[in-house]
Amino acid sequence: MAHVLFNCFALLTIAGAVGVVANKNTVNAAMCFLLSLVGLAGLFVQLDAYLLAFVLLLVYAGAVVALFLFIIMLLDTQGRQKWDFSKLAVFTSLVAFGLLLAGLGTFVKRGQLEAPNPNAAGGVGAALKPYAYQLFTTYLLPVEVMGFLLLVAMLGVIVLSRKAGAGEDAP
């Protein structure tokens, strides 16, 4: 039973992720992303990490993908894209791809993956209290850094979206 469920959710996650990259239609891609997230949430539930599963659904499936769809509809980028990247974009993406390959290579060659403890995710991600405790003690610095990054992004949006010369938005 558990194996069957795991296989189903894993397949859903991976197939969804492939669908995001492979789909030309952006709305289809966003829906594939949604499927992938639902599969991931199912995997979390199987690890007894209920809190993580529902937070994932709430934040990513409930809000982030909906925002993606909002942006897709607002910009209306239906199937008009051609492969017309600038040279710089091609160069940087190639470099990034190389780095990814190198990282994967070293990981396969020399990296040691300790046997994953299946209870670890359940222990921390099952209920609110242990999760929050970890968040405010062990992982306080990453949380703060992430918060700061988001703040920077938000300020950037405010600066970019302000019309030049206009102090106050006209109603």
Next chain:
Amino acid sequence: MLDLWNNLHPLVQGLIKGLAVILVIFPLAGASSLAERKVSAWMQGRPGPNRAMVPWIAWIPFLSTFLRRLGLFHLLADGGKLLFKEEPLPGHVNKLYFILAPVIAMMPAFTTVTVVPFGAYLTGSGEMVPLMLANVDVGLLAVFAVSSLGVYSLILAGWASNSKYPFLGGVRASAQLISYELSMTLSVVPVFLWINAPGTAGTMSLARVVEFQSQPGFWGGTWFVFLMPVSAFIFLVSLFAETNRQPFDMAESEADLVGGFHTEFGAFKWSLFFVAEYSHMLVGSGVFILLFLGGWNPLPWVSLADLIGGLHRLTHAAAVVHPLFVGVLSIVIFLVKVLAMIFFFMWIRWTIPRFRYDQVMKLGWQRLLPLAIGNLVFYALAIAFLQKPV
């Protein structure tokens, strides 16, 4: 009876529970739609639906007139009409998402019902056991997470219709529902800060919230609507926005968008959107009642246990303290409250005119969100001051 239930295969149990949800919520949502028509009519001083009648009952002299005027059989007539109508599928739509959208609308609405406790019975030692289909510790978080998926039905319906007004409705829905989710989530945090006193195991369970509101004594029996009125207000306003009800029905907005996201839909697909909307209202009202209006406790400062105790002292009947009676009584009390909330939804509909879209956004981001944050900070400080650390 209980043994028989426990011996069933988990899949069969799940299937029965799922069917039970559909069998309860679907007619209830349909009845709400009829009630909406009738209540709207009364509020506008017109008779409302009063024609449909079943032949055999029509022969009973006075009852038939009463039932006809009440319009009860319009529920059957509407349901039958919508089921047997031709299903139009416009040529210009994206077929997959067009058919999928009403289905997606139903799924979150029905799934959230499983984690909402709807009643309780008392064991011999006076301990309260909540009645719910799936007892998960993350309780409210599960409701929020799953119900937030409801936005996809509106977005997809609007987008797949491939025409102007549904598209606008879908875009509005996606922005509006996300905006109000923030205030809604923030508004309930004080409740959970208060019930998760230091030294207790942290929980997000809705049943625990009700348990907290049914303690003896003045402060124990105070419903959270009195203790945290601002939280309750923010939650209620966000609930209206999240369920797409007037004055927030931007996605539908007949005045400027024809029918909004469902303009191109007809027959049963169209009615599925409405069943989903009413299911969302039912679940949302249920959650509001559990959080702020004492759940299945009959009155503020009078808990279910008090009521049962009082009844027992009056009648001395053993049947009164039987778990079955207590369970049914609690469900009835809860249901009455939910229906009162549904009436409140309709009452607001004919009281406050629809907002403009920019007003909705302004209210969400510039009024409710700061209010919710301020409210949270205030209660966090107050609770830290009141609840001594162990």
